[in-house]
Amino acid sequence: MALAEGVETQPQPPASLAARLTDWARRRTGIKLSLVLGPGAFWLLVFFLIPLGVVLAYSFASRGAYGQVIWRLTLENYTRFFDWLYIRVFLVSVWIALLTTVICLVIGYPFAFVMARVPRRWRNALLVLVMVPFWTNFLVRTYAIMLLLRNEGLINSALRWLGVIEQPITMLFTTFAVVLGLVYGYLPFMILPLYASIEKFDFTLVEAAQDLGASTWQVFTRVLLPLTMPGVVAGSILVFIPSVGAFVTPDLLGGGKVVMIGNLIQQQFLTVRHWPFGSAVSFVLMAVVLVSTMAYFRVGGERRV
Amino acid sequence: MGRVADVELRNVSKVFDNAVVAVDGVSLEIEPGEFFSLLGPSGCGKTTTLRMIAGFEMPTSGEIYIEGRPMGETPPFRRNVNTVFQNYALFPHMTVADNVAFGLRMKRVPRDEITRRVREALQLVRLVGFEDRYPRQLSGGQQQRVALARALINRPRVLLLDEPLGALDLKLRKEMQLELKHLQMTVGITFIYVTHDQEEALTMSDRIAVMNAGRVLQVGTPLEIYERPSNRFVADFIGESNFLDGRVVELNGQRATVLVDDRLPVPARVQDGLAVGEQVTIAIRPEKIRLHPTGGEGAEGCVPGRVEEVVYIGTDTYYLVRLTDCCTIRVRVQNSQNRLDSGEMVGEGTEVLLSWLPETAMVLKA
Ligand SMILES: Nc1ncnc2c1ncn2[C@@H]1O[C@H](COP(=O)(O)OP(=O)(O)OP(=O)(O)O)[C@@H](O)[C@H]1O
Numbered sequence A: 001m002a003l004a005e006g007v008e009t010q011p012q013p014p015a016s017l018a019a020r021l022t023d024w025a026r027r028r029t030g031i032k033l034s035l036v037l038g039p040g041a042f043w044l045l046v047f048f049l050i051p052l053g054v055v056l057a058y059s060f061a062s063r064g065a066y067g068q069v070i071w072r073l074t075l076e077n078y079t080r081f082f083d084w085l086y087i088r089v090f091l092v093s094v095w096i097a098l099l100t101t102v103i104c105l106v107i108g109y110p111f112a113f114v115m116a117r118v119p120r121r122w123r124n125a126l127l128v129l130v131m132v133p134f135w136t137n138f139l140v141r142t143y144a145i146m147l148l149l150r151n152e153g154l155i156n157s158a159l160r161w162l163g164v165i166e167q168p169i170t171m172l173f174t175t176f177a178v179v180l181g182l183v184y185g186y187l188p189f190m191i192l193p194l195y196a197s198i199e200k201f202d203f204t205l206v207e208a209a210q211d212l213g214a215s216t217w218q219v220f221t222r223v224l225l226p227l228t229m230p231g232v233v234a235g236s237i238l239v240f241i242p243s244v245g246a247f248v249t250p251d252l253l254g255g256g257k258v259v260m261i262g263n264l265i266q267q268q269f270l271t272v273r274h275w276p277f278g279s280a281v282s283f284v285l286m287a288v289v290l291v292s293t294m295a296y297f298r299v300g301g302e303r304r305v
Numbered sequence B: 001m002g003r004v005a006d007v008e009l010r011n012v013s014k015v016f017d018n019a020v021v022a023v024d025g026v027s028l029e030i031e032p033g034e035f036f037s038l039l040g041p042s043g044c045g046k047t048t049t050l051r052m053i054a055g056f057e058m059p060t061s062g063e064i065y066i067e068g069r070p071m072g073e074t075p076p077f078r079r080n081v082n083t084v085f086q087n088y089a090l091f092p093h094m095t096v097a098d099n100v101a102f103g104l105r106m107k108r109v110p111r112d113e114i115t116r117r118v119r120e121a122l123q124l125v126r127l128v129g130f131e132d133r134y135p136r137q138l139s140g141g142q143q144q145r146v147a148l149a150r151a152l153i154n155r156p157r158v159l160l161l162d163e164p165l166g167a168l169d170l171k172l173r174k175e176m177q178l179e180l181k182h183l184q185m186t187v188g189i190t191f192i193y194v195t196h197d198q199e200e201a202l203t204m205s206d207r208i209a210v211m212n213a214g215r216v217l218q219v220g221t222p223l224e225i226y227e228r229p230s231n232r233f234v235a236d237f238i239g240e241s242n243f244l245d246g247r248v249v250e251l252n253g254q255r256a257t258v259l260v261d262d263r264l265p266v267p268a269r270v271q272d273g274l275a276v277g278e279q280v281t282i283a284i285r286p287e288k289i290r291l292h293p294t295g296g297e298g299a300e301g302c303v304p305g306r307v308e309e310v311v312y313i314g315t316d317t318y319y320l321v322r323l324t325d326c327c328t329i330r331v332r333v334q335n336s337q338n339r340l341d342s343g344e345m346v347g348e349g350t351e352v353l354l355s356w357l358p359e360t361a362m363v364l365k366a
């Protein structure tokens, strides 16, 4: 190996072109960096930034009589959003997403904790259990939930057979059904980051806290939770963002009775064919998600770890 | 009858799930205000013993008493002991002051008392001015002191320390040894101190329990442990020893004679119950042996030998001396007195005479 950059004592025998190229690239960090980052950056540019720009442009355009986009610039799409009708949809979405996040957190934390604490051979089994739902299509799973929740579904039939109820409980096409579907769909995104940060946690700190007189609850609130905050923050963001913009789940499990912001956007693009308004709503959603995540990061990051 | 021991272990054993017998029938009594060390090689069960006293592990059998009360299944936070962990286990998300205050906050001590006691504790370990630092902003020695302050602030009856100096470099370690000992005398709290470093144990302890393979082999003051080891393991583990196997051939007042390898008579200390004809092992410390030139007054009790190797280690010189075909002995001579009577250094191949006071040659029964 050369002792220092550019101090080549002997010219190397000509290697293959490919070898020489990679060797040359290896020495130039700039090139190395662009080789590493290039494909990802290209992908983001073509499939994210450019369409985003197009949507942003649309959001200031107008709709023609037949649903075509007319390039008459206006802020109308944004002002129109501040109608109680749409604000309500928006608030419902945020409420449902928050509920989903909190439920995922409450279910996911103990699960991730157990997963991080059981002997290693059990750990993988649990990890597989978390991943199993990913093996089937999301739609199939959602239809499966419908089968469970219907008035003539498995749950109601079972309850009736047991004599617990006489009339079926309406579960499908309610907020409950939507939250259930979202929790089911996004729970793994909560568990995995939580698991990662609990696994890294040094459990002698628990003994140290107990030794100093902390009860189990105090150990949790004073030591374990603050030190696994990064996992809580990451998991919550990973669940909240897709939940707030979800449209398949509320569509199928809400059945038009529970309308979320994703459904609104979908309607504007596909049914009403008002692309400029749909674009504006998309942008409002994005802005809100961005601001709330940043605020959340700030709060979570304040606890130094 | 007398004072109640601060900590007492009665026939305590610990068997782990995987059938490892970590602690095997240990009985100990630790007196109030004592600096008590558990000393032994890696894996001998020191940490396990300490964790059972702290309440992190429950004994499989036997009972632990703290201040005379049987502990049974009492959880750690109800025991009047605190632990300084080997890796300190400081809370990384809390400042030094918050770490130290933790125990008092858990006990809901009033705020201004906490402030006062935190200041006192930090003064005690000489860390005033570090209140707002985080553990990662401290050196190893400073972290060590925070851990001490965090435990001592609770004024426990007994402080348990698991190799607290293990992570420090040699110089800092020596400094902290003295400081810890000093601290212990100042606060008057009983210390139970785990270490595998015999020098550390000898320097700091009032009494030492030497452990091996889950058992306590000997309990005594540093002097007793060093000068009168009760078995071969202790003689070997604490300091250095030469071992000579032989048979007792003569008992004469204070002096026994042991025939090594059936040909070499050597002097040894007389012990109760020693009988002529008995098979024994003699242990002699290298520094208790003197080296003489041959040809002088070949005084009685001198053992002849030939120097095979000379190792200079600065303060001292080691000589490896062959006594018989199958027996060599290490001699350690301080360099300030390292000359033969003629005034010359002893070289390899020199014939020499060795002597030692019979009472320094300890007789260990086989
Ligand atoms: N939780 C456990 N489960 C099973 N075996 C254990 C457990 N803890 C310790 N052991 C075993 O018990 C024995 C004693 O361990 P212990 O930690 O008490 O040794 P030690 O004297 O502290 O050693 P060291 O000086 O290396 O710290 C070892 O053989 C160890 O492998």
Ligand SMILES: [Mg+2]
Pocket: B046, B047, B048, B162
């Ligand atoms: Mg240990």
